Amino acid sequence: MERAGLAWVDVSNAVPSPVTAATIDAAAARVAEVVSRTPLELNARLSQATGAQVWLKREDLQPVRSYKIRGAYNLIVQLDHDARARGVVCASAGNHAQGVALACQRLGVHGRIFVPGTTPRQKRERIVTLGGTDVEVIVVGDSYEDALWAAQLDSDASGAVMVPAFDDPRTISGQGTVAPEIVEQLGSAPDVVVLPVGGGGLIAGIGTWLADRHPATRTVGAEPMGAASMTAAMDAGRPVPLESVDPFVDGAAVGTVGQHTYPLVRDAGAGIVTVDEGHLCTEMLRLYQSDGIIAEPAGALATAALDGLEIEPGSTVVCVVSGGNNDVSRYGEILERSLIHRGLKHYFLVSFPQEPGALRRFLDDVLGPDDDITLFDYVKRNNRENGPALIGIELADRNDLPGLLARLDDSQLGVEQVPPGSPMFHYLV
Numbered sequence: 001m002e003r004a005g006l007a008w009v010d011v012s013n014a015v016p017s018p019v020t021a022a023t024i025d026a027a028a029a030r031v032a033e034v035v036s037r038t039p040l041e042l043n044a045r046l047s048q049a050t051g052a053q054v055w056l057k058r059e060d061l062q063p064v065r066s067y068k069i070r071g072a073y074n075l076i077v078q079l080d081h082d083a084r085a086r087g088v089v090c091a092s093a094g095n096h097a098q099g100v101a102l103a104c105q106r107l108g109v110h111g112r113i114f115v116p117g118t119t120p121r122q123k124r125e126r127i128v129t130l131g132g133t134d135v136e137v138i139v140v141g142d143s144y145e146d147a148l149w150a151a152q153l154d155s156d157a158s159g160a161v162m163v164p165a166f167d168d169p170r171t172i173s174g175q176g177t178v179a180p181e182i183v184e185q186l187g188s189a190p191d192v193v194v195l196p197v198g199g200g201g202l203i204a205g206i207g208t209w210l211a212d213r214h215p216a217t218r219t220v221g222a223e224p225m226g227a228a229s230m231t232a233a234m235d236a237g238r239p240v241p242l243e244s245v246d247p248f249v250d251g252a253a254v255g256t257v258g259q260h261t262y263p264l265v266r267d268a269g270a271g272i273v274t275v276d277e278g279h280l281c282t283e284m285l286r287l288y289q290s291d292g293i294i295a296e297p298a299g300a301l302a303t304a305a306l307d308g309l310e311i312e313p314g315s316t317v318v319c320v321v322s323g324g325n326n327d328v329s330r331y332g333e334i335l336e337r338s339l340i341h342r343g344l345k346h347y348f349l350v351s352f353p354q355e356p357g358a359l360r361r362f363l364d365d366v367l368g369p370d371d372d373i374t375l376f377d378y379v380k381r382n383n384r385e386n387g388p389a390l391i392g393i394e395l396a397d398r399n400d401l402p403g404l405l406a407r408l409d410d411s412q413l414g415v416e417q418v419p420p421g422s423p424m425f426h427y428l429v
């Protein structure tokens, strides 16, 4: 058996797509019994920054804290009695699993949920809380593809129904139900809808509905730079596997987009942009600090993408805040990546002479008045003249860097800057 997702057939050329605006409207009626009609809120910060009216569709406020309940419930509720009795399986980086878990619990269907080891603990715990005794969580491998493979084997062996996280017409139609809700709440179609992209389920659904019902609305998908699988598919003209995937944006870290999702996104004429992970971290912090919104990395992709988009002043833009399942232990890394991205945090390897007063001279001569040492890791070696220290410095202003570098240069100390993202950086920091 070949691992799923590698062989590609353009299903859109074979038969008319089973996802249409009508299947999305039908899904909307089905999921209404379990899905919250999440608020659509005008955001002052982003409106001011862009000169447009920027609205946030708060899917982070779903009972499962992401839009994923829409697709999962739309699929499972359509299973007949025999299929429900066999139970369901799914693979998920965490949020789809929560949707499946709640759907299982509400419909009394047994579910086995495969998650990769990279799934944050917070998400694993939520799956168990939502699904109760109706679900089992099985941790396997370290990527979404590993979990998918294991779930497929289970489904083949047990006859349980696979509930795909994105690549199934019923999942896609369910995710698409966000679109009619936005238009109803706004009272008219927005000029632009910006939303995150992982495997492409959300954008395939929303893009299909908007292209049919409101073709003047522009749909823009935002994906992480380290997992730009929809961009790769657009470039290649078909879904292609990425050579490597950065797991940081765990909701959207998908190596290959779907066979169903890709042609729908292409035919809807959606645009795709990529977002740098450091910039995404800064936007997560702004959402938290300025707007009081806890967004997970994937949930902040759409608003983070606004900076790089051409937005007509006065236009109406809706950004989908897709999920809010952020593990609190991740904020340390998020802060760090944001500081590095903003040019405020720098690391150096400094070789100190092994003599009294060397550190005092460094503090007096090299450190500027607003420079803050955030890391000092020093190993004194008795049999050497110099001892190396790894030093992290946080600046108050990114423009303070040239001065710091000049003073380091003048200090006669051996100094090596540790470039962010380099192998040395990953090893040391």
Ligand SMILES: Cc1ncc(COP(=O)(O)O)c(C=O)c1O
Residues within 6 Å of the ligand: 066, 068, 093, 095, 096, 165, 166, 175, 196, 197, 198, 199, 200, 201, 202, 203, 250, 251, 252, 296, 298, 299, 322, 323, 324
């Ligand atoms: C919060 C969140 N946003 C966006 C995505 C990307 O979704 P899709 O695979 O539908 O493109 C996911 C996927 O799990 C997610 O959990």
